[in-house]
Amino acid sequence: MRKKLSILFLTIVFICCFTWIKASAVPLNTGALFVIKQNGKYGFIDSSGKVRIKPQFDYARDFKENRALVGKLVDKQLKVGFIDEQGKLVIPYTYEKVDDFNEGMAAVLMYSDGIVKTKYIDKYGKEPFSMGPYVSEGFTNGRAVIISNYKEMLLGKKGKAKVGIMDNTGKIIVEPQYEYSLSVNNLVFDEGLSPVKVGDQYGYLNKEGALAIKSQFTNAEPFKHGIAAVEDEEGKWGYIDTVGHYVIQSQYDKAYSFQEGLAPVMNVMNGEELWGFIDKNGKYIIPTKYKDVSSFSEGLAPVMEEVNGEERWGFIDKKGKYIIPAKYKNVSPFSEGLASVTLENAEGNNIEGYIDAKGTIVIKPQYNFADSFRNGIASVIISDDPDGLNPMYTKYGYINKLGKYIWKPTK
DSSP: OOOOOOHHHHHHHHHTTTOSOOOOSSOOOOSSOEEEEETTEEEEEOTTSOEEEEEEESEEEEEETTEEEEEEEETTEEEEEEEOTTOOEEEEEEESSBOOOBTTBEEEEEEETTEEEEEEEOTTSOOOOOOOSOEEEEEETTEEEEEESHHHHHTTOTTOOEEEEEETTSOEEEEEEEEOOTTSOOSOOBTTEEEEEETTEEEEEETTSOEEEEEEESEEOOOBTTBEEEEOTTSOEEEEOTTSOEEEEEEESEEOOOBTTBEEEEEEETTEEEEEEEOTTSOEEEEEEESEEOOOBTTBEEEEEEETTEEEEEEEOTTSOEEEEEEESEEOOOBTTEEEEEEEOTTSOEEEEEEETTSOEEEEEEESEEOOOBTTBEEEEEESSTTSOOGGGEEEEEEOTTSOEEEEEEO
């Protein structure tokens, strides 16, 4: 499934080569404060556009769990710490590589004496436990991955990095022994179970570290709503329940998780990949006829077909009826009643705006990039660069659902 590039992703493209920090100048915010950038400095506004924390930082990330990572250049090296929602620096500018807070702790990546490892800090910068010579990626559902031989894996020594499990007291539940991959989520315990690779096959671990579903699959997705998509040795996908029994037999060339009661599945027909949707009984509700799809959101799913020799996106309802015709170069799923869509202007450049669930353009296409609405606000990019990618020419702003700027685009 192809999805619309977000502002978050586009900003990562430019910073990932220079730092481990995973963030954006204009993040996909789910809190009450929003990052702004003005005259090269970062600060925060509220949903009305009022500045709550004045621009003063050399770098800033989204608030998460009442903490936001902020950075300061010290001898041309970015040092980061954390502020609270009043703008008070509660963790000093100490670190270089640190992730956001999750479940009360943040993972700090360190390199010393040729060893790459992690330590955890709480919301006041204290280290609640020591975790030894491992790298870790943050807590999810009370568990964190621990990775051994991380440096060797980065150097391309295949098969060296292994993963295990640690609980939120620092107790190691499972010593590193399972395969680690940079390309997939590693041991994320959605609904109490996590896909894990044992040799060449996948099974599922429970939070106590036991292999609850034996390794038997070529590939495996996390559980969602009690069902997980898995691939068998023949390359066909089906769905299992939490005890490992097939609830939908393997029959698809690709399958994804259920959302709003339906799941996207793909079969190759006459050499062409075609997508449709099934229900939890495995019944086709919408036949495989689309070149690409995304999951349902707010009752509508983005689908792509070829129109007059060009790939175009529209939206269908859960009966497969087109509610919004396939006429856009790209779209995002609906969020808070609106979806961003991409058209081409007279100069041949992509511009983005927003439609409502009836397909009416409510905010005319005018932005280089437009993110989904969250908490009534959407982040947008205006750029003098025709491709909209060069950060030297990029300005970030926020709009409300009327299309009015609550923060005009600034650098």
